Amino acid sequence: MRQDAVTLERFYGAPLGTAAARILSGKLTDLWGDCRGLSMLGLGYALPVLDAFAAGPARIVAAVPHEHGLVRWDYSGRGNSAVAVGDPRLPFPDGMFDRVIVLHGLEETGDPRLYMREIWRITAPEGRIVLAAANRAGLWSRATRTPFGQGRPWTRAQLANLLSIGLFQVTASSSALYMPPMDVKLVTAAAEGWEAIGRVLAPGLGGVVLVEAVKRLYAPPKGGAAAPVTDRIRLARPAPAARRDEH
Template sequence: MRFDIDRLQTFYASPMGRMAQEMIAKRVSALWPSAAGLDVLGIGHAEVLLEPYRAGARRVISAAPDEQGALRWPDEGRSLAVLTEEDRLPFPDALFDRIIVFHALEEAESPNRLLREIWRVAAPEARILIIAAHRRGLWARAESTPFGHGRPYTRTQLNRLLEDAMFAPQASARALYAPPINWGIITSAGEAWEKIGRFAWSGFGGVLMVEALKRLYVEPGRSARGRRVVKVPEKQRSSARVDKKRS
């Protein structure tokens, strides 16, 4: 059963959930400090990660899968949250410049279809940020949390999924080094756990983040995983059209 909005709300209202949310949000802000003038989309349960961008972005929308559910967001003013089928996003092609995917890929019925749909609504040269449970971390084994449900990933697995969906991985990061235990001595020291974890066991963060760039050109005939980016000169494309007409 999918970790639904009620359970997500309960978890993120707990001391452990608040600590996890804060550590992840700090890493996202470090990767993407600004989205001024851009169109930003969150998929899954991304509202808290979208909040810092509302003031400067041109548009901010949070989209949640029907099976997960959603609450009104923000609390005041016009709602920016929508429910949607995960492989049929209700947006036109090439709209969003930045897309954050959080608590979505792990429990998606088809991760490949979800990523291809994200590719469709991403603008040319758009950047997406996948945030998923890390297979090597402790949080992927904590079934009382949303990170312990669905498919956890390694960086290699995420990179392959992204490449198959015509995204080019650019950077990666990890977060959530504190153990998933709801004890005050742990949840009150999240920042200390992050600093120690990055130094002592950097490969075992509970959450994996991969930033990727939308690709537009691929060489026909190659498998998705082995594709090479190719740009065809305008002159060559024009000549091809003329030859086709002559034939």
């Protein structure tokens, strides 16, 4: 059962959720830049990180499972850009999105492989996705008062394997949210400091695992996640995809 939108909005409106969104948004913008002119989808409950891209993409949609309840998200003054979707079927044409972010989506889906199949379908050729999921080894997956303590947590290896099976090629991975899941000013005000210390002292114990992958139209025989998995997600920005005209 998925969490309701009111609970998610309350978490991300509190200092702990605000700090978490800031850290995750920084990871994504470090990786993808502002995605200017591209088409972007936020799947699950990705609204807290989509705001970081609001000025760049030509199109940006927040696809929220209908189990969350009514959600509204205004994109850069263009009106509501949130749409309720089923699980796992997505109401979008093939190859519509250049960038896809999955946050609070994978942990509570009933069929992860079918979920990934739909994501592959709606991702453009050579498009890129990021799966952000609660880390099984981290403290946040045990913090049931946060959205990351709900559903099934994942390991980095499990996410890479799921992507490989789904015909994506893994290109980078990272961990985030090293601060304790405590809504205390001493913790939330120093979120970036916790990140710096955690990456050095306990790189595998971040509360969230992020794995980036690229859509390949053809997978090599017995192929898998051939690209190396890195500890840090600060990479050279990928070449921008050709902008498609909107109809």
